[in-house]
Amino acid sequence: MTILVIAEHDNASIKAATLNTVAAASKIGGDVHVLVAGSNAQGAADAAAKIAGVGKVLLADAPQLAEGPAENVEGTVLNIAKDYTHILAPATAYGKNIAPRIAAHLDVAQISDITVVDSADTFERPIYAGNAIAIVQSIDPIKVITVRATGFDPVAAEGGGASVESIEAAPNAGISQFVSREMTKLGRPExxxxxxxxxxxxxxxxxxxxxxxxxxxxxxxxxxxxxxxxxxxxxxxxxxxxxxxxxxxxxxxxxxxxxxxxxxxxxxxxxxxxxxxxxxxxxxxxxxxxxxxxxxxxxxxxxxxxxxxxxx
The missing domain is CATH 3.40.50.1220 (TPP-binding domain)
Structure with missing residues (x-):
């Protein structure tokens, strides 16, 4: 088995939820690869290469990936999806924007918000506002999964020594356009x-x-x-x-x-x-x-x- 984790990042560093997602991937077993899709994102790729448990980092670096548009990231993932048994993304706004598109194009059922890995094809996820736990088993050839970060302790951000391999980014889908982003600046932790x-x-x-x-x-x-x-x-x-x-x-x-x-x-x-x-x-x-x-x-x-x- 080979597992692909779609990294959430800011082109310079890796977001914390990616470490939890790699932890979930490690529990599934097999080789763990991390995809960094961005623009001028070598810094994020180098950071991903240091994550414990990661075997390879794939860097798709292109202007159309600068702001992480779902359509372009999805296209980049679909180009390599056949090489993986599992595709994981954090259950954040970023991951939830991308994973359903990938699952739909692969014609598989997405497994959302997992908190426990029982086996390579069986996972647990909360339902009814966390008052019940559903055990979900999938027979899909490629399993598309979003990971609830609070369900898994993060792996170490340092200590790994993965190689970084450049891959081709999908062309601009041209169906959405980045206009602006307003960031709330806080003098305290996120x-x-x-x-x-x-x-x-x-x-x-x-x-x-x-x-x-x-x-x-x-x-x-x-x-x-x-x-x-x-x-x-x-x-x-x-x-x-x-x-x-x-x-x-x-x-x-x-x-x-x-x-x-x-x-x-x-x-x-x-x-x-x-x-x-x-x-x-x-x-x-x-x-x-x-x-x-x-x-x-x-x-x-x-x-x-x-x-x-x-x-x-």
Missing amino acids: LTSANIIVSGGRGLGNGENYAQVLESLADKLGAALGASRAAVDAGYVPNDYQVGQTGKIVALQLYVAVGISGAIQHLAGMKDSKVIVAINKDPEAPIFSVADYGLVGDLFSVVPELVKAIDN
Whole structure:
């Protein structure tokens, strides 16, 4: 068996979710190859070559791959798909944009969001917001899979010595065009790579309260900031802060939920965190069912007291 992992990258370095995807590929068994599709992406290819467990890196470097358009990456993968038994991508916005196209063109069923590898043809994935686990077996000759990063511990980013081989990129499909990208600049860790997240919900009341109450706590803990869907929908913060089934799915060292009731969609995105702390004035809030530590009280007084306690 030979497995292809489609790397998520920024042309200079490899994104963290790629390391989890390589971990899943290693559990399947066989040789693991990594595809870096980009423009001026030698830096990303060199970084991929250092990943533990990777046997070969394929570099498709062309202007039409600069922004990672799904149609052009898909075409590049299809050119080499016959050489692989499994094609894996991280279950991020990037991977979810590409994998279904590949599966459709190969006429196979995509296996989405796996968290466990049982064997080379059998995988486990959460359904019903994580309240049940489906065991999926595939007889397709090429298995197209997306990997939930929180289900697999990342492999080491250093220590490998794979070769880098250049391959031809697919021509520009010409059916979409990159217009612009607006990046949110944060002076703190990204949600998907953070070890600690301080997350706020509708209980904060408005965006001003969100910033005033949570930013000082996040600064003290060196944490990323997150939010429930209710807080995002209410306009407190941008949607890239959202944690939950329709946002970012995280499994980290510490998750602090402030003013979040704990809707099932939110719990699906954070309940695998190692330590969960919940602060809410409602003692019956569902968030307490998954919390390791719960504090019932007014968040507007509790959080400032917590910040003072950290200072001391």
